[in-house]
Amino acid sequence: MDLSAINPTLLVAALMVASTPIILAAIGEMVVEKAGVLNLGVEGMMIVGAICGFAIAVETGSPFWGFAAAALGGAVLSLLFGVLTQYFLSNQVATGLGLTLFGLGLSALMGQGYVGIRPPEMGKIEVPVLSDLPFFGPVLSNQDAMVYVALLLVMATWVVLRFTRAGLVLRAVGENHDAAHALGYKVVRVRMMAIFFGGACAGLGGAYLSLIRVPQWTEGMTAGAGWIALAIVVFGAWRPFRVLLGAYLFGGVTVLQLNLQAAGANIPVEYLSMSPYLITIAVLVIMSSGKAKAALNAPACLGRQFHASS
Amino acid sequence: MKRRSLLAAGVAALALATGGAMADGHEKVKAGFIYVGPIGDGGWNYQHDQGRLAVEAHFGDKVETIYQESVPEGADAERAITQMALQGADIIFTTSFGYMDPTNAVAAKFPDVKFEHATGYKREHPNVATYDARFYEGRAVIGHIAGHMTETNKIGYIASFPIPEVIQGINSAYLHAAKVNPDVEMVVTWVYTWFDPAKEADAARAMISQGVDVIMQHTDSTAPQAAAQEAIAAGERVFTFGQASDMSAFAPKPRIASIIDDWSPYYIKRVGQVIDGTWEQSASWGGMPEGEVVIGEITDEVPAEVKAEAEAMIAAITDGSYHPFTGPINKQDGTPWLAEGEVAEDGELLGMSFYVEGITSEIPN
Numbered sequence: 001m002d003l004s005a006i007n008p009t010l011l012v013a014a015l016m017v018a019s020t021p022i023i024l025a026a027i028g029e030m031v032v033e034k035a036g037v038l039n040l041g042v043e044g045m046m047i048v049g050a051i052c053g054f055a056i057a058v059e060t061g062s063p064f065w066g067f068a069a070a071a072l073g074g075a076v077l078s079l080l081f082g083v084l085t086q087y088f089l090s091n092q093v094a095t096g097l098g099l100t101l102f103g104l105g106l107s108a109l110m111g112q113g114y115v116g117i118r119p120p121e122m123g124k125i126e127v128p129v130l131s132d133l134p135f136f137g138p139v140l141s142n143q144d145a146m147v148y149v150a151l152l153l154v155m156a157t158w159v160v161l162r163f164t165r166a167g168l169v170l171r172a173v174g175e176n177h178d179a180a181h182a183l184g185y186k187v188v189r190v191r192m193m194a195i196f197f198g199g200a201c202a203g204l205g206g207a208y209l210s211l212i213r214v215p216q217w218t219e220g221m222t223a224g225a226g227w228i229a230l231a232i233v234v235f236g237a238w239r240p241f242r243v244l245l246g247a248y249l250f251g252g253v254t255v256l257q258l259n260l261q262a263a264g265a266n267i268p269v270e271y272l273s274m275s276p277y278l279i280t281i282a283v284l285v286i287m288s289s290g291k292a293k294a295a296l297n298a299p300a301c302l303g304r305q306f307h308a309s310s
Numbered sequence: 311m312k313r314r315s316l317l318a319a320g321v322a323a324l325a326l327a328t329g330g331a332m333a334d335g336h337e338k339v340k341a342g343f344i345y346v347g348p349i350g351d352g353g354w355n356y357q358h359d360q361g362r363l364a365v366e367a368h369f370g371d372k373v374e375t376i377y378q379e380s381v382p383e384g385a386d387a388e389r390a391i392t393q394m395a396l397q398g399a400d401i402i403f404t405t406s407f408g409y410m411d412p413t414n415a416v417a418a419k420f421p422d423v424k425f426e427h428a429t430g431y432k433r434e435h436p437n438v439a440t441y442d443a444r445f446y447e448g449r450a451v452i453g454h455i456a457g458h459m460t461e462t463n464k465i466g467y468i469a470s471f472p473i474p475e476v477i478q479g480i481n482s483a484y485l486h487a488a489k490v491n492p493d494v495e496m497v498v499t500w501v502y503t504w505f506d507p508a509k510e511a512d513a514a515r516a517m518i519s520q521g522v523d524v525i526m527q528h529t530d531s532t533a534p535q536a537a538a539q540e541a542i543a544a545g546e547r548v549f550t551f552g553q554a555s556d557m558s559a560f561a562p563k564p565r566i567a568s569i570i571d572d573w574s575p576y577y578i579k580r581v582g583q584v585i586d587g588t589w590e591q592s593a594s595w596g597g598m599p600e601g602e603v604v605i606g607e608i609t610d611e612v613p614a615e616v617k618a619e620a621e622a623m624i625a626a627i628t629d630g631s632y633h634p635f636t637g638p639i640n641k642q643d644g645t646p647w648l649a650e651g652e653v654a655e656d657g658e659l660l661g662m663s664f665y666v667e668g669i670t671s672e673i674p675n
Contacts, residue, residue, distance in 0.1 A: 005520045014519075018512055044537035108348055115352055116532070118539070214507045216536045219348045221504040256507065258516040261499045262466070266672050269500050 005263045013257065015117050016147055017213055019251030021046070023150045025229035026236070026243050027157055033233060034161065036301035040096025041081050042202050043226025044103020049074035049203025050210040051107040054217045055114055055209075063122040067146065067207050074203020075196050075234035077103060082195040086188045089305050093296040114217045122146070151244075153201070155162060155242050170194060174299035177306040202226065208285040218246025226238035235283050237297045295305055340401035341365060341378065341581050343377040344390055346406035347505065352529040352553040354504075354571070355366060355379065356403045358428075359420070361573030368578045371587060383408025387469065391416040395423050401584045404428065405575065414438055422590050426580060429475070433659075436591050440574055444597030447627050448569030449482040449526075449619050450634035452551045456496055456524040456566055457487030458548050458616045466522035467498045468513045468529055469512050470675050474662040476528050481666045482634045483526060486623075488668055494671050497522050507533035518548055525550045526565075532557050538564035550610065556606040567620070568606030574602045595656065597629045640667035 025042050032039050052073030057066025081099050084090045122144045133140075161167035172180040173190045181187050209225065210217050228250060238242030257272040340360070349359040362375050376399065381390045387409050394402055395416060401424040404413045408631035417425045417435045425438045442500055456465050465487055468477050484496045497520070499513045510529050514537035516592060517525060525548065527534045535557055538548040542564055550560065552568025576596060583589040596602040605624055608617045628633035637648030642665040665673060 007519060010519050014512070014515060018508070019506075065381050108350065113351065115350060118536070121543075159553070209508055214511045214533045214536055215534060215540070216507070218352065218507050219350050220505065221507045221531070221533075223503070223508065225508065255512060255516065258499055258501075258509075258513050259520070261671075262497050262513075262517045262520045263521070264497070264671060269674055270502065 001092060006259050008147045012157055012258055013218065014259075015252045016143060019148045019247045020147050021076075021208045021213060021225055021245060022229050022232060022250060023154065023210060023247040024146075024205035025226060026232040026247055027150075027240065028205075029229055030172070030197035030233045030236070030238055030240065031157060031161075031201075032194050032198035033302055034174045034238060034299055034307075035170050035191045036177060036225060036299050036304065037085065037191050037195060038092050038096065038303040039078065039081055039099070040093060040196060040230065041078070041099025041226075042198075042229050043101065043222055043224070043280065044100035045074040045199050045202035046206035046209070046226045046229075047076050047107040047220070048077050048103045048105075048110075049206030049224045051111045051114070051206075051217060052203065053098070053207025054210040057113065057119050057211055058117055061120050063120055065212055066119070066211055067113055067204060070207030071200040072078060072202040072203070073098055073201040074201070074206065076242065077106075078195050078199025078202070079192075081199075082171075082192045085305075086191055086195075089307060092303050092305070108219045111217050111219060115219075117217070119211050119215050144212055146204070146212065149204075149232045154240050154244045160246075161240070171299075177301050177304070181292050181306070181308060191306075221274055231277070231282070235279065237283070238299065319376075322370055329611065336371060337587050338351055338368075339375045339401070339645055340397070340399045341375045341577075341584075342397070342402040343375065344381050344387065344394065344402065344404045344406075344409060345377060345379040346383060346408070347380055347530075349377075349379050349532060349548055352532055353507070355405070356555055357571045358403075358504050358573055362575040364564065365577045365581050366573035367576075369581065369585070373581060380571050381409075384412075388412035388415055390615040391425075392419070397613065399423060401426065401581060401589070424580075425585055428643055430595075433591060433593065438590045439580075439590075439594070441592075441594040441596070443570060443571055443573075443602040445571070445594060445596045445603060446478040446482040446634055448603045448605060449479040450486045450566055451623055452526060452569060453483035453486035454623060455492060455493040455608070455612055455616060455620055456526065456549075456551075457484065457489065459489065459566070459612065460487075460494060460524045461547065462523045463491065463493045463519045464495050464517075464520075464522045464524075466514070466517035466525040467496060468510060468517075468527040469498050469500050470504050470528050471502060472500065472663075473673075474660055477665070478659055479526075479528055479661050480669070481662070483638065485666060486634070496627070496671070501529060503529065505530045507531040510534050510618065511537040514550075515541070518546060523548055527553050530554060532560065535560040535565055544622045547645070552606055558606065562609035563568075565609070566611045567608045570604040570606050572602055582660045598624065599630060641665070642667055642669060 049070035052229055053066040053070030056069035057063050081095055084095050085092050093163055124142050125145050126142050167184055173187050177187045232246040235246040260267050343362050347353045347355045349355050349583045355393040366375055368385050378390055391412055403426045405428045408430045410432050413425050414432050417438045421437055427440050429442045430440050455480050462670055467480055479608055487494045494586055501513050511533040514525055514534040518541045525534055535550050538550045549566045550564040552565050554571050556568045556570055557565055602675045633653045635654035637652040638650045639648045641647045
């Protein structure tokens, strides 16, 4: 075993890249759940975003337009979920699962002509001053733009949810939709906007996989990343920075155990890979134990249907 | 009760109908294929579907093929296989390990339909055969090339699950790399998945950052190839090998050769036997001699003399004069496994659960 072979700067940089798709998808889903909607279609929206982003980036030669198209693709797909659950009052769990299956099939169809192609490269951004620091320089600077976008998005979500009127309305809708309705807020409209935002974020996360992290298009390439994002939201107790922490922890464990293996450390790989899931299950168990529910911050109206007549 | 007997009667009538039609000689033979993933995966399932197309091309009007893709392993598989049998398939190929029990269960209900299960070992009924390919023969050839190509003396291996088929590959590749380069070290990374592009790419990157310069994979996606391509663009020197499919989009480098699973010879042979009425239960384990394991084009990145040696090894394995597991070979703990000139038996290979001497890591439980 030679642990000195692991370069800590490269490790942390790899960790940030591995976590970014999950951060993007999870922060979007967190906003959706904060509005009281449970959308289990994250995986489907991610993979549609992955192929939309990949196709447009290849056609235009610009990763920027690729990401824009990915956000749009994921958001349009999420509207399907929104219309079905908010206007036709379909079951959220079933519709969300359906959305995932639909997304997987649709993306396979759309991606037929894009197998084995290399996407255009996205430049790295060097942050002045920061890049000259000894350890933090290479870690925090010289990443691709989307890593910073994801971090800014987490911060912006925190600010909006906590300090703005719009955030207060969104939380009110998620905590008690009847009261919010009585106060004159448009519950369905707020929820539709949240769903749209969640879809756009999931699309960005998917495109990050196909354009930067892998980078290529393969059918079914998200391979469960959407489900991890859903788990991270619960793990993070619907708080933006805890979601960020959860995503880094998950990405960190994945990257770290691969590096440890490559360095020849005889670690029980299967347990280490399992740990993020085990922690999430533990959090879920605590959450479902009634009293602790409030402490864990779950929106009170999560997954409940709303109709103005009721 | 009633419904069951009705179903059985229906099945019997159907079997009679198809049987009659075939004896008649006018109806086409129908061959069915069940795939575990999408045929567009560029690897395992793609290659099986190429085999199906080869059957169509070879027999023309005499056969008709049907297939169903992305059938999950488990309970749903039994439904899919039953449906295919009810559609009048005369022979059904179930192409993933997890279809083993469903295949045998359906075979009991359709004694006149032939069933072929890939990579399994259960043949509970006379109408069930199994087939597999000797991928370790291909590993020997790319191991030889890898031993020559590495400069850092570190060869990386992205491994899926600790099962005999994967361990055979690691041992075979290491033995032949160490033969030409005794200093070589095998860096094995277990990812516990057959298909997860992001994780496969991460594994490749982790190994590259630690000085691995030749990467082999036993997973299905082309993501490690893409990761290596990216490293080359950043100025690294890295080589890879195509897995299951040629993956020629990544040639001439990083992909310098590939192991291709070619199921066409077997599929053509077995469907032909159904047409002739000579099909019998068997357990097939073909390799290079049968044309089931093929080495894809070795690119010019490989020096000419190394390429010539690799081709000589392919020829020797194909004509049967060389077996990749020929003694003397010791197990990892130093105990002798094969004596000088002794060749490994198939039974031992099929249950292989140990590394050979020289590999420093341990197999996870």
